[in-house]
Amino acid sequence: MKLVVLRMGHRPVRDKRITTHVALVARAFGADGIIISDVSDSSIKEKIIDVRDRFGGDFFIEMGQNWLKVLNNWKNSDGEIIHLTMYGIPLPEIIEKIRVSPKDKLIIIGGAKIPSDVYKIANYNVSITNQPHSEVAALAVFLDQFFQGAEFQKRFTDAKFEIIPAEKGKIVKKANLGDL
C-alpha cells in the first residue's frame, strides 16, 4: 500500500513555511511522498531534499501538476482519496475503515480555498476536530492514527545523521559512511 500526500491551494510566498512543514510531517510520519499541485517553488523542494539527504529515506516530492489530473489519475489506478477538512466526519469514527482497506491512499491537505469538487471526488472527507486550526496538525494526527504510532519506531535508510533520544541536551550520531 502506497500513501501519498497531495498539498492543494498553496499560495506562493505566503504558504512557503506551512507547506514545508506539511512536507516534513509527511516524511517523518511515514508517507511515501508529497505532490504540491499547481505551483512550483524550487526552494521548498530543495529544503525537503536537503532533509532527506541528511536524515535518510526515499521520500519523494513533486510539484506543479494540475490537482484535478492528480485526483483523476489516482481514481483511475483504483486508489482511494481522503480529504482532511474541518467539515468532514470525525477521524475516530472512520479511521478503522480507512486503515483496513489495502488500496493506495492519497491524503489531500488543503488551504483556505478548496474547490467543492474535492469534497465530491474524495472517498472520505475526514475532520481532525471541527475547529479551525492547521493543516500541518491535521496531517500529523491523521498519519499518527493511520499508522498507529509507527512513526516513533521508524528508521530511515542511508541517514547521515541520527538523533539519539536524551533526557537533557542534544545527541547527534553521525553515520559512518566509509568512503562516501
Next chain:
Amino acid sequence: MKLVVLRMGHRPVRDKRITTHVALVARAFGADGIIISDVSDSSIKEKIIDVRDRFGGDFFIEMGQNWLKVLNNWKNSDGEIIHLTMYGIPLPEIIEKIRVSPKDKLIIIGGAKIPSDVYKIANYNVSITNQPHSEVAALAVFLDQFFQGAEFQKRFTDAKFEIIPAEKGKIVKKANLGDL
C-alpha cells in the same frame, strides 16, 4: 490542572503563520491558553481572538513576556515544564508519567534556536519522533495523546458558529444567540 503552551523563539514576520497555527492547535486541542514570549504582534493576537469569538471558549493569549521569567514563575508555583524537541525522550515512553501528574503543565514549543538552559530547566524533554518536522505537528500529537483524543468530543462555550460533521460538503450551524 491547567495546561498552557509557551511559544518561544518566534521570529517576527517569518514565523507569523506558524505561530498562528501553533496557537490555533493549542486552542482546538484543549490547552487553556498560549504565551508567546519576547515578541509582540497584535495581528496574531487579533486572529486568535477572532477565532475564539466565532467558535467559542475562553482560550487566552499573552505576548511579550520574557521567556526565562515565564519559566521561573511556573517553577515557583510548582508547575511542571515539558519541552517538545526532536532531541528528547520519545513521547510513548513518557506520556503516561506526564499524564498522571496533577500539576499544572507548561508545554514549550520552540523554533530553531532554543537556549540550552531550556533543556536543563524543563522537567521533561520530549520528542515527537527524532526527525525534523514541525512544532505545529509536535504540539498536536502531544496534546492528542495527553488528552487521549478528548479534542474530538470537545465543545466550546458561547460559540457563534458550529461545524456539523458531513460526509460531503460543508454544514455550518449558526447559534441562536437571542438578542445578543
